[in-house]
Amino acid sequence: MRHQKAGRKLGRNAAHRRALMRNLAWALFEHERIVTTVAKAKELRRFVERIITIARKDTLHARRLVLARMGGKKRVWIQDKDGHEIEVDLFQKLFREIAPRYRDRPGGYTRVVKLTQRRLGDAAPKAVIELVKEPHEPKEKRQPPAPDLVRPQVTESPSPSSPASASESAPEVP
DSSP, rough: TTTTTOOOOOTOOOOHHHHHHHHHHHHHHHHHHEEHHHHHHHHHHHHHHHHHHTTOOHHHHHHHHHHHTTTEEEEEEOOOOOOEEEEHHHHIIIIIIHHTTTTOSOOOOOEEEEEEEOTTOOOOOEEEEEEOOOOOOOOEEEEEEOOSOOOOOOOOOTTTTTTHHHHHHSSOOO
16 A cells, blocks of 8 residues: 555656656756646656755755755756857756745745646646746735624524514414
């Protein structure tokens, strides 16, 4: 039985799952939005949210923890607005752009949106996982009602239209 076993196996062994999560996480940090299956997206959400929570601290210890979990740094070539290719260090992007964006947000850095179309071949349900870009506005805490504004408790008193008074005036059946 799989009671209280967190995480999905995704049909892979442990090393393959770890590599899959690392590769999907790097792709998410690079593009900030990727399309994958629903099961992978939900598992990736757990992995990425933990990485971003650690990266928000921006200390040497946090950087080393992220390096250990992500399996080292990754560099990619992307095109800038002028069409020139530039090399970008995704590790630095995580600590300089992505993590500061969520400095005041208490979790919920990613969003999983299920797509209506299914994957060709095995008809697996697909989803988009993306980094949330909207700023976090904390909700205002509700104040409990003041003691003088509490409603007085109403005691029930028999009224002429109540069923109790109707039964008193009704004739008895022998």
